[in-house]
Amino acid sequence: MPDKVILAYSGGLDTSVAIKWLKDKYGFYVITLTVDVGNERDFSSIRSKALKVGASKALVKDAREIFVDKFVFPALQANAVYEGQYPLATALSRPLIAKLLVELALEEGASSVAHGCTGKGNDQVRFEVGVASLAPELKIIAPAREWGMTREETIDYAQRYGIPTPVTIASPYSIDENLWGRSIECGVLEDPWLEPPEDAFSWTKSPAAAPDEAAYIEIGFDKGIPVSLNGHEMKGTSLVQRLNEIAGDHGIGRIDIVENRLVGIKSREIYEAPAAVVLLEAHQALEALTLSKPQLHFKQIVALEYADLIYNGLWFSTQHHDLSAYTQSTQRFVSGTVRLKLFKGKCSVVGRKSPFSLYSHSLATYDKGDEFDQNAAAGFIHIWGLPVKTQSQIQPPEENKQG
Numbered sequence: 001m002p003d004k005v006i007l008a009y010s011g012g013l014d015t016s017v018a019i020k021w022l023k024d025k026y027g028f029y030v031i032t033l034t035v036d037v038g039n040e041r042d043f044s045s046i047r048s049k050a051l052k053v054g055a056s057k058a059l060v061k062d063a064r065e066i067f068v069d070k071f072v073f074p075a076l077q078a079n080a081v082y083e084g085q086y087p088l089a090t091a092l093s094r095p096l097i098a099k100l101l102v103e104l105a106l107e108e109g110a111s112s113v114a115h116g117c118t119g120k121g122n123d124q125v126r127f128e129v130g131v132a133s134l135a136p137e138l139k140i141i142a143p144a145r146e147w148g149m150t151r152e153e154t155i156d157y158a159q160r161y162g163i164p165t166p167v168t169i170a171s172p173y174s175i176d177e178n179l180w181g182r183s184i185e186c187g188v189l190e191d192p193w194l195e196p197p198e199d200a201f202s203w204t205k206s207p208a209a210a211p212d213e214a215a216y217i218e219i220g221f222d223k224g225i226p227v228s229l230n231g232h233e234m235k236g237t238s239l240v241q242r243l244n245e246i247a248g249d250h251g252i253g254r255i256d257i258v259e260n261r262l263v264g265i266k267s268r269e270i271y272e273a274p275a276a277v278v279l280l281e282a283h284q285a286l287e288a289l290t291l292s293k294p295q296l297h298f299k300q301i302v303a304l305e306y307a308d309l310i311y312n313g314l315w316f317s318t319q320h321h322d323l324s325a326y327t328q329s330t331q332r333f334v335s336g337t338v339r340l341k342l343f344k345g346k347c348s349v350v351g352r353k354s355p356f357s358l359y360s361h362s363l364a365t366y367d368k369g370d371e372f373d374q375n376a377a378a379g380f381i382h383i384w385g386l387p388v389k390t391q392s393q394i395q396p397p398e399e400n401k402q403g
Contacts, residue, residue, distance in 0.1 A: 005022055005028040006105045008127065014116035014118070039177055046058075067179065079280060079300075090181070113138055117144060118144045122311065129314065133316035182203055226282070243278050289354050
């Protein structure tokens with residue numbers, strides 16, 4: 001019996017072509033694995049397509065709950081956003097898919113795993129580093145990186161061998177989506193000067209076409225995890241999906257960024273992430289209420305590192321394990337409710353409350369009931385500024401010497 005390979009199969013152009021290519025090039029017994037992370041696709045048709053194209057076995061795994069609970073929400077607790085804008089939707093799904101690939105490979109006795117990533121993207125790194133971390137003995141094959149075909153040539157290959165694909169040269173968008181977001185690449189989007197056309201978007205209305213009346217929502221958190229929407233408790237997958245619908249209807253979640261890819265190039269990326277944008281705003285507002293200043297400031301540093309390691313495919317690293325332990329500790333008292341206003345593409349926090357709030361009205365108010373001892377301020381300022389005053393007297397700053 002020929003060697004087995006487990007192919008991460010999306011049903012798209014590259015992975016569909018990869019089935020035939022792997023059989024012709026290596027003589028593999030190809031088993032496809034399609035992972036449902038909230039893609040909203042007809043998985044029955046995708047499975048049938050894999051078998052029609054030439055897969056010996058085609059499996060579909062519903063991983064929506066584990067994706068949200070074990071990957072998305074921990075990243076939310078960390079406020080992981082790459083380069084200030086990207087909520088890491090695609091990046092977060094890759095370590096989960098890598099884990100499932102490894103589990104299936106070991107179960108089936110496969111010698112190899114394969115993916116449909118090109119040599120210019122980040123996903124190749126995420127898949128391969130993830131697999132190598134979990135099962136270094138497995139061989140990893142990247143057909144799209146090996147065959148060297150352009151996108152047009154890949155489409156021609158598919159048409160030549162009767163491989164069905166929704167992608168055409170006239171509509172060449174490359175799309176990846178899950179519950180946490182949707183990424184759109186290729187075609188006219190590769191020119192960073194051009195405004196993305198409306199046909200690139202699917203989850204969000206144009207802010208100009210959004211309702212003329214604002215929507216107000218309330219999100220409840222327990223230890224940094226969103227658990228309710230407008231007072232109704234919901235499991236993570238349902239809450240995220242509902243927020244995608246509500247916020248997307250108000251034009252929230254469109255992201256247009258020129259980002260720095262791990263492989264060393266800049267790439268213009270378009271994302272839709274309505275729920276992610278809203279939940280990140282809400283979570284950060286609740287942290288501002290419940291974390292001390294040094295906790296909050298240090299956690300902002302951790303968030304940058306956390307986002308980078310996710311983007312760079314290091315989910316299974318010891319660095320992630322250690323940062324995750326710190327992040328979880330900070331979330332012990334991040335519980336409460338945040339009220340947000342959604343209007344014409346903008347999400348604004350308009351209220352927050354928590355039983356663990358560090359905000360004290362009696363200390364903050366300037367009206368009656370003020371308990372802040374203003375007389376103590378002079379002494380505080382004297383002690384706080386003493387090192388600066390002493391150094392300035394003995395070692396005058398250079399600007400004072402210049403007249």
